[in-house]
Amino acid sequence: MNFNWPLLLDLAHKNTLPHAFLFYGLKGIGKKKMALDFVSWLFCSASQKQNQACLACPSCKKILNHNHPDLFLIDPEDENIKIETIRELLPMLAFSPLEASFKVVIINQAHQLTMGAANSLLKTLEEPPKQTLFFLIAPNLSLMLPTIRSRCQKLFFPETPLKQNHLQMEEFAKDLNELIRKKESFVAQSTLAQKWKENSNELPLFLENLKEKIFSLMIQKKDFKFLTALNLIRAAEIALHRNVGPQITLENLFMDLLPILR
Numbered sequence: 001m002n003f004n005w006p007l008l009l010d011l012a013h014k015n016t017l018p019h020a021f022l023f024y025g026l027k028g029i030g031k032k033k034m035a036l037d038f039v040s041w042l043f044c045s046a047s048q049k050q051n052q053a054c055l056a057c058p059s060c061k062k063i064l065n066h067n068h069p070d071l072f073l074i075d076p077e078d079e080n081i082k083i084e085t086i087r088e089l090l091p092m093l094a095f096s097p098l099e100a101s102f103k104v105v106i107i108n109q110a111h112q113l114t115m116g117a118a119n120s121l122l123k124t125l126e127e128p129p130k131q132t133l134f135f136l137i138a139p140n141l142s143l144m145l146p147t148i149r150s151r152c153q154k155l156f157f158p159e160t161p162l163k164q165n166h167l168q169m170e171e172f173a174k175d176l177n178e179l180i181r182k183k184e185s186f187v188a189q190s191t192l193a194q195k196w197k198e199n200s201n202e203l204p205l206f207l208e209n210l211k212e213k214i215f216s217l218m219i220q221k222k223d224f225k226f227l228t229a230l231n232l233i234r235a236a237e238i239a240l241h242r243n244v245g246p247q248i249t250l251e252n253l254f255m256d257l258l259p260i261l262r
Contacts, residue, residue, distance in 0.1 A: 004155045008038050009051060018153040020125055020134035022110075025157025027139050034157075035106050035135040039063060039071060042133075043100045059100065070100040076112045083116035090120070093129045103132045110136035111143035118145050125151040141204075142241040156204045193250035203240060207233050214261075229260045 004023075011017045023031040040053035040063045053060050062068035072089055074081060089105065097103050107113070113121065125134065125148065136152060138144055211233050218226035236253040240246065 004034065004157065005038075005051075007155070008034075009041075012042065017133060019128040019132065020136065020152040022136045022138065022141070022144065022149060022152035022154045023157060024138050024141050024144075024154065029157045031137045031157050032106065032108050035137065036063065039104050039106070039135075042102060042104070043068065043070070068100070069098045070103045072103070072105045074105065074107045076109050079112060081107065081110070081113045081117050083114060083120055086113075086117045086120040090124060093124070093132050097131055101131065103129070104135070105132070106135045106137070108137050110148075111138040111140070118148060122147055122151070142243070156208060190247075190251055193247050193254060203246060204237070207237055225260055229257055232256050232260075 021035075023035060025031060037053065040055065040060050041051075043059040043063060044053040045057045045059060046054040055061075055064065059068065063071060066073060072092070074085060074089065077085070093103055093105070107121075122145070128134070134152070136144070136148070141149055141154065211230055214226050214229045214233070218224065218230075232253060236249050239249045239252075
């Protein structure tokens with residue numbers, strides 16, 4: 001199971017689900033399946049003491065058959081998701097759920113929303129209906145409008161297995177800690193940036209992990225200087241989404257970030 005699964009369960013158990021998720025990663029890696037699996041778990045009458053839906057209760061069977069009244073699945077038609085599709089959807093979200101605790105909308109290949117459809121959806125994401133949960137699915141963040149991205153909690157689906165990701169994360173953390181212990185050195189920063197640019201497919205995951213570590217430091221030390229560090233990482237993410245080279249992006253990030261972390 002993808003490492004995002006326990007995160008989704010934790011958010012649900014804590015009643016802190018955002019109104020919209022954006023799942024992104026390579027096509028065919030299981031983003032839509034995880035969205036459907038999670039909705040099955042949310043709607044399942046027997047799942048609360050388990051980490052998986054039962055797949056046998058009436059709700060699970062309806063989701064498997066794609067005929068649950070509180071689940072709306074949207075796929076492109078003729079390689080686009082047109083504004084008429086979104087306009088037809090929105091009035092149905094104004095009513096309370098019929099059988100479940102939420103109405104759920106899964107928009108597959110959300111990067112194929114036309115501009116009109118994207119703007120129509122954006123208005124709903126800005127003022128989401130009560131008891132409504134959105135899942136937008138796309139292969140790459142850069143293909144989505146920044147205004148839509150900013151209103152979703154983003155979850156990256158990496159290509160490599162979880163165990164390999166953990167090993168890479170540990171190596172990344174080790175390298176960064178070593179760099180922090182050294183005196184400021186452009187050569188050291190450039191060397192580390194060169195090393196990790198070769199893992200550019202994993203950079204979104206590295207940056208998410210780094211943000212989590214810095215947020216933990218901020219809570220632990222009660223020092224809001226770390227907000228600056230979080231903003232620097234966010235700026236690096238935006239640069240990567242705009243196709244700025246990983247080498248220069250990481251060099252700039254390390255140069256600005258390390259004085260704060262020391």
